[in-house]
Amino acid sequence: MQDLWPQATGKIMSTLEQLQSDFIAMLQGHNTSFTDHIAQQTGLSPEQRSEIYQNAYQIRLKKVLEQDHEMLGLYLGDELFDQMAEAYLALFPSQSPSLREYGDRLPNFLSTHSPFQEYGILSEIAQFERLLLQAFDAADSKLLELVHLQSIEQTDWPNIILSVHDSVHLLTCRYAAVESWQALKNGTPPPSPELNNVQHWIIARARDKRTGFYPLSECHFQCLMSIKQGLPFGFICEAAANVTGDQQQGTVEVMQLLQQGIELGWFLQTSVTQ
């Protein structure tokens, strides 16, 4: 959080402070006296000149939402997407030097503002797209390899602690958000939004730096949640057994998850040494 504007603190503004304050107010549509600062020139009027900046501000931020939420845009259609972008922009002016973070509050906005909140799938598609973005440029780390596990003594296994790569995100959907995203990406019509049961997903960057997503069973989802909480391997197996209702089957499920995770680069090398 930076300082408050001088206006808000009661301090007398300098000419430069006043001009900048009026400029920003104009961009947000709060103040029309900004044109008083603009010199008369041949050609465009002061109003037209200030409108160039105001339009650019709105176009730029809308474009960020379009780029970051391409499939949401297709799902909504142009008219509803424009309505969403305008309402979001009015409610959430950008506060970060990075445009990458601008849409961070979009999933929450969609789940709390009409008419979008009436369609739960919209917030979930937006959330899925935000997680893809976060996975894309998460920190690089050395990944766990099979050879690291092979060196662990059998008696040490219950106590090893696995940790996941920074790009790993888990998502639980009540609607067919990911399936719809995928259909739109492939240029096919999205399925019905309703699901019979919740669907879990893992979003993560693979070894080749490409971001991927995979469906997770309830068992694997619970295991990964336990791993994210920092619980040791023994507890992970217990969590799996609770879901499968069978100790041996639970262990088999954990080993399958480990194999898949190592192959796809979900776990950190530092995991086992902790």
Added chain:
Amino acid sequence: MNSTPSPYIGFGLGLRTCYFEEIIATNPKVDWFEIISENYFVAGGKPWHYLSQIKERYPIVMHGVSMSIGSTSDVNFDYLDKLKKTINRVQPLWISDHLCFSSLGDFNSHDLLPMPYTEESLTHLSQRLSIVQDYLERPLILENVSSYLTYQASEMNEWTFLAELHNRTGCQFLLDINNIYVSARNHQFDPNEFLDAIPQSAIAQIHLAGHSDFGSHIIDTHDQPICDAVWELFSKFANSHTPVNTMIERDDNFPDFKEIMAELTHARSLAPSNWKNYEYA
């Protein structure tokens, strides 16, 4: 902080994600690349993966778009900290940002908003430059921005303002010749007068770019080929100055890489022979 003249390293390109793989695969004849600083404020992933390979083969410089050095809000040390960490990781030959303000308080316009050309702005920018350069422990080069308005409050024209800022602080400029052309059309001044008024010692780098012409005004979009008028300005500049690092900057509507390379080749062809002698090989 005294400015250290940037080494002359020839003709560069703005490094953009859509060209990463082609650059790595083909090792194009580019003398250096300029990255957008803020694109590398992220922790890892593809941007860093590709940059680490490219920086092994080419010199890199950093160009920021969000410092907002002209803002009257408190200096954003959180931003400067991220920038400094990125500088330490990239080890660029020099860094630059824009002579403008973008943010005020918590609000960020993500635009390059012009400063009024006043004594007050000169004093303000001189102080800000000193703080920023001390924090970053290196000189900051400033780029002139395109503008669509002039202020009632301005006491001098843009080029007098830049020359005076150089006199007071020693700071150098990245002259974007397209931006000069855009502002010249929008405010009806002679772009040659602008270029002639900036002393050679104040010029560290040149940007060449395109714009969108709407007849009554021009918008600086950086998404079109460089127009003939900008090429003419560059040619005249190159033939009346000692070598200045020159770069093609494209920010959107990206064409095939060969089209960007053709623009770079054209820039080289317009420069006199002494612009082909690089200090940095």
